[in-house]
Amino acid sequence: MTDKKTSVHGAVLEDTPSDGDRPLVELRDAGKSYGNIRALHGVDLTVRAGKVSCVLGDNGAGKSTLIKIVSGLHQHTEGEFLVDGGPVRFSSPREALDKGIATVYQDLAVVPLMPVWRNFFLGSELTKGPWPFRRLDIDRMKKTADEELRNMGIVLDDMEQPIGTLSGGQRQCVAIARAVHFGARVLILDEPTAALGVKQSGVVLKYIAMARDRGLGVIFITHNPHHAYMVGDHFSVLRLGTLELSADRSEVGLDELTNHMAGGAELAALKHELAQVRGVDTEELPEEGDIRAPAAAPEEGKS
Amino acid sequence: MSMARQAEPAAVTPPPAPGPKESDGRTVRRPLALRLLARPEVGVFLGAVAVLVFFLVTAPPVRDGSSMANILYQSSTIGIMALPVALLMIGGEFDLSAGVAVITSALTASMLSYQLTLNVWVGVVVALVVSLAVGMFNGWMLVKTGLPSFLVTLGTFLILQGVNLAVTKLVTGNVATDDISDMDGFDQAKALFASSFEVGGVQVKITVVWWLVFAALATWVLLRTKYGNWIFAVGGNKESARAVGVPVTFTKISLFMLVGFGAWFVGMHNLFSFNTVQSGEGVGQELIYIAAAVIGGCLLTGGYGSAIGPVFGAFMFGMVQQGIVYAGWNPDWFKAFLGVMLLGAVLINLWVQRTATRR
Ligand SMILES: Nc1ncnc2c1ncn2[C@@H]1O[C@H](COP(=O)(O)OP(=O)(O)OP(=O)(O)O)[C@@H](O)[C@H]1O
Ligand SMILES: [Mg+2]
Numbered sequence: 001m002t003d004k005k006t007s008v009h010g011a012v013l014e015d016t017p018s019d020g021d022r023p024l025v026e027l028r029d030a031g032k033s034y035g036n037i038r039a040l041h042g043v044d045l046t047v048r049a050g051k052v053s054c055v056l057g058d059n060g061a062g063k064s065t066l067i068k069i070v071s072g073l074h075q076h077t078e079g080e081f082l083v084d085g086g087p088v089r090f091s092s093p094r095e096a097l098d099k100g101i102a103t104v105y106q107d108l109a110v111v112p113l114m115p116v117w118r119n120f121f122l123g124s125e126l127t128k129g130p131w132p133f134r135r136l137d138i139d140r141m142k143k144t145a146d147e148e149l150r151n152m153g154i155v156l157d158d159m160e161q162p163i164g165t166l167s168g169g170q171r172q173c174v175a176i177a178r179a180v181h182f183g184a185r186v187l188i189l190d191e192p193t194a195a196l197g198v199k200q201s202g203v204v205l206k207y208i209a210m211a212r213d214r215g216l217g218v219i220f221i222t223h224n225p226h227h228a229y230m231v232g233d234h235f236s237v238l239r240l241g242t243l244e245l246s247a248d249r250s251e252v253g254l255d256e257l258t259n260h261m262a263g264g265a266e267l268a269a270l271k272h273e274l275a276q277v278r279g280v281d282t283e284e285l286p287e288e289g290d291i292r293a294p295a296a297a298p299e300e301g302k303s
Numbered sequence: 304m305s306m307a308r309q310a311e312p313a314a315v316t317p318p319p320a321p322g323p324k325e326s327d328g329r330t331v332r333r334p335l336a337l338r339l340l341a342r343p344e345v346g347v348f349l350g351a352v353a354v355l356v357f358f359l360v361t362a363p364p365v366r367d368g369s370s371m372a373n374i375l376y377q378s379s380t381i382g383i384m385a386l387p388v389a390l391l392m393i394g395g396e397f398d399l400s401a402g403v404a405v406i407t408s409a410l411t412a413s414m415l416s417y418q419l420t421l422n423v424w425v426g427v428v429v430a431l432v433v434s435l436a437v438g439m440f441n442g443w444m445l446v447k448t449g450l451p452s453f454l455v456t457l458g459t460f461l462i463l464q465g466v467n468l469a470v471t472k473l474v475t476g477n478v479a480t481d482d483i484s485d486m487d488g489f490d491q492a493k494a495l496f497a498s499s500f501e502v503g504g505v506q507v508k509i510t511v512v513w514w515l516v517f518a519a520l521a522t523w524v525l526l527r528t529k530y531g532n533w534i535f536a537v538g539g540n541k542e543s544a545r546a547v548g549v550p551v552t553f554t555k556i557s558l559f560m561l562v563g564f565g566a567w568f569v570g571m572h573n574l575f576s577f578n579t580v581q582s583g584e585g586v587g588q589e590l591i592y593i594a595a596a597v598i599g600g601c602l603l604t605g606g607y608g609s610a611i612g613p614v615f616g617a618f619m620f621g622m623v624q625q626g627i628v629y630a631g632w633n634p635d636w637f638k639a640f641l642g643v644m645l646l647g648a649v650l651i652n653l654w655v656q657r658t659a660t661r662r
Contacts, residue, residue, distance in 0.1 A: 092545065092550075093546050094550065105546055107542075107543075109540075109547050111540045112539065113539045113602075118535070121532075122544065123536075123544070123547040123548030124547075125532055127528075134528070135523075136529065136532065
């Protein structure tokens with residue numbers, strides 16, 4: 001599933017500039033109001049090629065709102081939004097996709113009654129034949145979708161089955177495989193591991209690392225600081241619609257990140273609750289030491 | 304619940320994806336009958352066959368070739384409209400103005416040509432523009448306001464109904480338009496919209512051919528093109544469709560315009576077969592079209608259906624309507640029959656969908 005993908009779906013791409021310095025996507029002091037609800041304000045976010053930018057925060061902190069601006073679903077009402085250094089205002093996700101920005105939405109954005117392969121290619125269908133007879137290239141779409149899903153460890157017997165009949169996690173995998181397939185330059189994942197089993201979560205984290213190594217910019221939204229710390233280069237923590245922390249990997253440790261997410265005292269309480277609810281000995285909960293080892297793994301992929 | 308998973312980060316070391324298995328192996332291949340039943344058009348096909356057999360048995364005149372041609376003609380006038388209405392329904396909307404829009408189109412062509420003594424083709428083309436504009440207005444209102452299509456098209460329905468009557472009275476001083484059969488271009492237009500041809504000694508109306516051609520075209524578009532994919536998507540989940548880059552606004556508006564096209568075609572057929580138009584007609588037809596689409600297996604809430612199903616749906620309508628006459632029964636029974644068929648079809652569809660797509 002590695003390279004090559006970019007040409008498949010006809011996104012208009014000038015070659016990814018590897019001058020590295022100019023961010024692919026940048027938000028400056030951006031904000032978004034839904035009517036009288038100010039869901040987001042004063043947010044800065046930079047996505048560079050070959051870097052993973054993690055966004056963390058509580059429920060309702062504004063994470064999804066943030067990425068919906070970048071993916072073209074909503075428009076910002078404050079501040080600036082730049083792609084390749086130029087200010088933009090997407091009026092639809094189509095425009096974002098045409099710039100090579102693909103998103104895994106939290107609600108997955110699938111159409112339940114449609115077959116898996118139609119969902120996979122929805123909005124970016126492959127066609128063949130000259131105009132009046134231009135038609136879907138069904139065989140190629142089915143084959144590609146099947147391959148991409150197998151790469152994720154998902155094997156489906158029947159590409160024709162309605163996606164609504166898949167399990168939640170399988171559906172999520174289809175959405176992720178789709179975004180990985182179409183995300184030519186920027187990949188946005190909104191809580192991609194929320195419904196996934198351990199194995200698939202691992203595959204997703206691996207995908208993120210691979211996308212980064214391919215030179216894509218990644219925005220990774222998660223509630224899980226451990227997941228974030230395994231692949232992240234930059235961390236932004238949102239609270240009540242604004243940035244509470246924005247720090248590079250070198251400036252912040254996992255424990256500090258976790259602290260920021262939950263707030264120190266809340267975390268202690270949480271650990272206590274966890275122990276009670278799950279009936280686990282808190283001692284067995286991983287501390288920094290346990291996390292270091294896997295956290296180091298993705299490091300080696302970087303230059 | 305993702306909080307709970309924080310307790311397991313150590314296990315998250317990416318395991319190599321296992322070599323792809325050949326198949327999941329848990330899916331038992333459904334029996335062919337069940338898989339066929341899952342197709343939206345199969346239930347209505349069986350229904351149509353049942354109705355046909357029923358009338359072949361109870362009403363001997365139906366067995367005659369010319370009766371069959373007549374039944375097909377009746378079906379085609381419903382069926383041509385039922386097609387775009389079905390596509391629109393799959394796209395998640397419906398159009399209550401479809402019935403009176405047919406009359407609006409016919410009135411436009413008729414009055415324009417007659418009053419200005421123009422070639423009827425001018426009227427035909429202007430009527431097409433008017434019909435497409437009405438469809439566009441419906442779609443545009445819907446997209447811009449976000450109101451349900453029931454409300455928007457109920458409004459258009461009332462407007463068109465009133466305008467049809469009022470303008471006709473104003474222009475002609477009558478409830479019907481003047482006969483245009485001796486005007487320039489009439490014969491040509493009649494050949495296109497309302498002629499007949501002979502097959503083995505039986506006169507068949509050309510609308511039957513148009514009906515089947517449009518149905519084939521609609522099926523191809525629906526199943527084999529991007530646009531067809533978009534129709535299913537905007538009806539199945541509009542938000543998701545937009546999020547993955549489907550042009551939702553374009554799809555919805557163009558579907559309404561397609562209904563406009565259908566209304567124009569049937570309107571022209573009415574005009575050129577009867578030479579004159581009754582301005583008060585068309586009311587109630589919209590429900591017949593919608594019923595034909597639903598009986599044809601289209602989901603009223605959108606996202607599911609076919610173009611072939613409504614062909615059989617319309618055939619059932621034509622069959623029952625004429626069959627009752629040939630059987631010598633009181634035609635008043637027609638509507639009652641329709642109601643029973645509609646409910647039956649909806650129940651069958653529901654059952655089929657539950658059985659065939661059960662998880
Ligand atoms: N379409 C909308 N209309 C009005 N308010 C909205 C809308 N979408 C989100 N909000 C509000 O914006 C705030 C931020 O929502 P958002 O979905 O961005 O949170 P989140 O950080 O993604 O949360 P979660 O972790 O639960 O996904 C919430 O208070 C929510 O009520
Ligand atoms: Mg969210």
